[in-house]
Amino acid sequence: MTTATKTGVPPAELLFRRLSAIHPLKPEDFAPASQLEVDLRSHAASSELRSGEADEIRLVCAGFVGELRLLSDGRRQILGLKVPGDFVRLPATSSAGHVTLALSRAQTVDAAPFLGAIASGRAPAVRAALAKAERADAAAMLDHVLRLGRLTAYERTAHLLLELHERLLRVGLAMTGSLELPLTQEILADLLGLSIVHVNRTLQQLRRDGLIQYRLGRITLFDRAKLAQIANYELRVPPPARTTPVVRRLSAQPK
C-alpha cells in the first residue's frame, strides 16, 4: 500500500501469463485455475514462510520470495529467488539452516488444489507447460551458479538485473527496460554472494557507466544489449525495438 503495487494481478491470471509465455495455452485449458483463489496469504518483508504440517507448494503472486541458507557465523546465501508466477516448495521439516522467506512484502496462495486438478484432470497442455516451467526454473538456477562461480561483481550484478527483468516481463510485471525492485542492497548482496558495501559500489559503477538507473526501488536498464554483452547473458526477450531513445546514450561514457 506504500508505493505502487496495488492489489496486483489475480493469481490465476499471473500463472496463465507465466505458463503461456513458455508454452502455447488456450484460456479454456485453464479452468482449474479457478481453484487458486483460496488461501491467499500476505507476508511481511523478512518474514519466514512456513508450511503447515505437510509439504506445501505455494504460488507467489506478489513480491519476492527467496530460499536461503544461513551459516552459523551469520553469512547468508540466497539459493533461489522466486518472483510472482513462480512456485515455492515449503518442506514440512524446516531445518534451522535452510529457510524460505519473503524478501519484500509478498503474497502467496496454496497451489495444491490447482496442481491436483491438473495432475488428475484432462489438460495435457497445462501439464506440459508446467513441466517446461520447471525446466526453466532449473535453468535459472544454473545461471545463478554461473554468476556466483565465474562472473565478477560487475558482471554478476548486470546478469542478475537482466534475469530479473526478463522474469518479470514474462508475467507482465515490468515494462521493457525497467523494473520495480523493492529489495535492499543487503538482499542483493546475499543473492550475489557479495558484501553490502560492494554491491553498493557496483551499482554506482553501473550507474556511472550509464547502463542503469537505480532510484527508489525502481531500476531502469538503459542498454540491455550492452549489459547482456558485459554479463555474458543470453537475452531471451529480444532487445526493445526502441523503447529507450538513442539520445539517452549520450550520458554514458563511451570509454
Added chain:
Amino acid sequence: MTTATKTGVPPAELLFRRLSAIHPLKPEDFAPASQLEVDLRSHAASSELRSGEADEIRLVCAGFVGELRLLSDGRRQILGLKVPGDFVRLPATSSAGHVTLALSRAQTVDAAPFLGAIASGRAPAVRAALAKAERADAAAMLDHVLRLGRLTAYERTAHLLLELHERLLRVGLAMTGSLELPLTQEILADLLGLSIVHVNRTLQQLRRDGLIQYRLGRITLFDRAKLAQIANYELRVPPPARTTPVVRRLSAQPK
C-alpha cells in the same frame, strides 16, 4: 584400464543402489532395470556428450560427467557434477556455451527404456524413488550455490570433497573415509569457481592440516566430522564408527 575401476558395477545394480539408498525398494520392483543393458557408451576424458537427434537422458555408470558453461574469454564453470548412478539430460539443441562433458573417462547408458517402463508400468515404489532422487539432485545443486556464493576456498574445497564422498558412498563406490577422484585440479577449479593455482594451494593446506590426503587420484578424508564443521556441511552419512584410527589425528596440527 589404467588404475583401478575394472569393468565396474553393472548399471542396473548401480541404479538400484542409488535409488534404494533414498527410498526402500524391493528387488522385484526392479525388473524394468533389465532394460538398461543396451547402448552402453564409453567416453574419453574431456570428450563432449552429445545427444542423437532428440533430447536424451542417460545414466552415468562410470566416471564423472559435468554440465558446464563456457564464457567467451575462456572462463568455465561446471554447473553440475554427475557421478555414477546419476542421470544426465542431453538436450537436442546444444548451444555453444553450454555443454556436457566427461570429466574423466566415463560410461553411460541410455535411460529412456528404463524410464519409459517405469512411467507406464506398475512400480509405484520405483517412481517414488525417482522423484526423491530428483529432489536430492536439486538439493546438491543448492549446496553448489552455497559453496560458490558464501564459502571461502578452504571451506568450499572441504565441502565439495564431503559431498562427493557421500554421493559415491551412496552407490557403493567409495569406502568410508576415502574416494577415487580421477579429476585434474583444473576440473576441480572449474567446479569450485577458483583458479587452478589456488585449488592446488588449498588442497595442500588441507593436507598440512591433517584433514585429507591426496595422492594419485585417491583422496582420504581423515576426519569427516571436523571437515564438516569447517565447511558447514551437514553430514547425511554418519561419521564412521572408527574407520580411521584415532592415532591418525596425531599428524594433525591441533593449532
Added chain:
DNA sequence: CGTTAGTTTGACCTGTATCAAAGCAGGTGG
C-alpha cells in the same frame, strides 16, 4: 524530532587471481 533501517563514503586489509617458471610423471619413438 528522535529513532531506526537503509545507503553511501573512506581507509585499509586480505583472499584469491595472475604470471611465470620450475618440477614430475607417463608415454613415445629412436
Added chain:
DNA sequence: CCACCTGCTTTGATACAGGTCAAACTAACG
C-alpha cells in the same frame, strides 16, 4: 634405455577484486 614430449602439479612473486570496519548521510515513520 635414454631423450623427449606433453599434460599436470607445484612454487614464488606480485597485483587486484572484493571484504571489513567505522562513520556519516538519508529517509521513512511514529
